[in-house]
Amino acid sequence: MTNWTISRILEEYPYSMSYFEQNKLDITGFENQTLEEYLDHFSEVELEDQAIDKEKVLSDLPVYIEQMQAFLGIEKKNQVLSLTILAGHDKSGVTEGFEELTIHTSQIISIVGPTGSGKSRLLADIEWAAQNDTPTGRSIRINGDVPDNKWRFSSNNRLVAQLSQNMNFVMDLTVQDFLNMHAVSRLVEDPQSVINEIIKAANNLAGEKFDLTTPVTSLSGGQSRALMIADTAILSSSPIVLIDEIENAGIDRKKALELLVTSDKIVLMATHDPLLALMADKRIVIKNGGISKVIHTSDEEKELLKELEKMDTLIQHARQELRKGSNLTSDLLG
Numbered sequence: 282m283t284n285w286t287i288s289r290i291l292e293e294y295p296y297s298m299s300y301f302e303q304n305k306l307d308i309t310g311f312e313n314q315t316l317e318e319y320l321d322h323f324s325e326v327e328l329e330d331q332a333i334d335k336e337k338v339l340s341d342l343p344v345y346i347e348q349m350q351a352f353l354g355i356e357k358k359n360q361v362l363s364l365t366i367l368a369g370h371d372k373s374g375v376t377e378g379f380e381e382l383t384i385h386t387s388q389i390i391s392i393v394g395p396t397g398s399g400k401s402r403l404l405a406d407i408e409w410a411a412q413n414d415t416p417t418g419r420s421i422r423i424n425g426d427v428p429d430n431k432w433r434f435s436s437n438n439r440l441v442a443q444l445s446q447n448m449n450f451v452m453d454l455t456v457q458d459f460l461n462m463h464a465v466s467r468l469v470e471d472p473q474s475v476i477n478e479i480i481k482a483a484n485n486l487a488g489e490k491f492d493l494t495t496p497v498t499s500l501s502g503g504q505s506r507a508l509m510i511a512d513t514a515i516l517s518s519s520p521i522v523l524i525d526e527i528e529n530a531g532i533d534r535k536k537a538l539e540l541l542v543t544s545d546k547i548v549l550m551a552t553h554d555p556l557l558a559l560m561a562d563k564r565i566v567i568k569n570g571g572i573s574k575v576i577h578t579s580d581e582e583k584e585l586l587k588e589l590e591k592m593d594t595l596i597q598h599a600r601q602e603l604r605k606g607s608n609l610t611s612d613l614l615g
């Protein structure tokens with residue numbers, strides 16, 4: 282946390298303001314500096330006059346935040362507020378075109394690039410919380426710090442939930458049994474109401490409806506993904522969701538992203554779909570195994586997205602009519 286700017290500390294831990302007040306540290310105007318840089322502003326005389334012990338201020342802040350979290354009853358153990366990717370190198374060993382990228386909860390980041398460029402590799406680096414120990418040399422920080430080993434090596438504290446194109450069930454269970462197993466393992470107080478919420482959300486994403494008595498093995502590809510997305514959003518403890526190409530999944534992609542983001546997750550998705558790429562707040566461009574740049578989705582692109590959505594609705598409509606066996610006419614599509 283010591284390398285964070287003051288505004289980031291305040292954004293992530295708003296109650297830390299009282300720490301600055303109690304220590305009579307007027308941080309106004311220094312928000313874009315790190316705490317250390319701010320403390321460096323004081324002359325020796327000022328430090329002495331105001332009884333400021335720089336080392337103590339720096340080391341006491343995390344302790345104060347931990348105590349406040351305990352006092353306020355905030356679950357600290359699994360709380361992930363941000364994910365930072367530190368640059369590695371591309372397939373030719375050239376340093377990546379960014380230094381670090383921090384993503385906060387409720388943000389969507391898309392990953393674009395040609396086939397084989399390294400999109401899945403980036404997702405894998407995040408999944409394993411790479412520490413300069415993968416082919417890309419990238420490192421991952423959680424809440425600004427080296428991730429605790431529990432994220433890397435524990436099976437029940439999974440940092441990441443993965444949603445991929447290929448999702449097949451091998452268990453012979455109904456949707457009810459499957460969700461119940463998950464809810465019970467997560468010690469949910471009222472499993473049935475959570476299960477009902479998940480099936481409702483899943484049906485909201487899937488084209489063809491299904492119910493709790495449907496065996497999971499007979500769900501279609503789109504229905505399985507809708508169920509997994511709803512389950513991840515509502516029941517999974519993993520704070521980060523990695524999505525590998527859901528464009529052909531036969532589900533409502535926009536609603537799927539909205540569902541994940543409203544449940545406070547960090548969402549990263551590799552995609553070849555312009556709609557999904559532009560729905561993100563930022564997009565990572567991958568070339569030859571390295572991140573070549575990170576682009577903020579511009580206002581113009583957000584406007585263009587509306588046009589693309591209209592075109593997409595038209596194509597979806599045509600697809601549905603063709604599925605139903607209709608003959609397409611301009612009246613029908615109009």
Ligand SMILES: Nc1ncnc2c1ncn2[C@@H]1O[C@H](COP(=O)(O)OP(=O)(O)OP(=O)(O)O)[C@@H](O)[C@H]1O
Nearest residue numbers: 370371372395396397398399400401402416417570
């Ligand atoms: N920086 C790197 N250094 C070395 N190898 C890399 C690097 N980045 C990716 N690779 C390797 O390149 C191969 C292709 O990468 P990857 O599968 O991630 O591509 P992709 O963009 O997901 O492709 P697709 O769009 O086809 O799914 C993988 O074997 C991966 O491990």
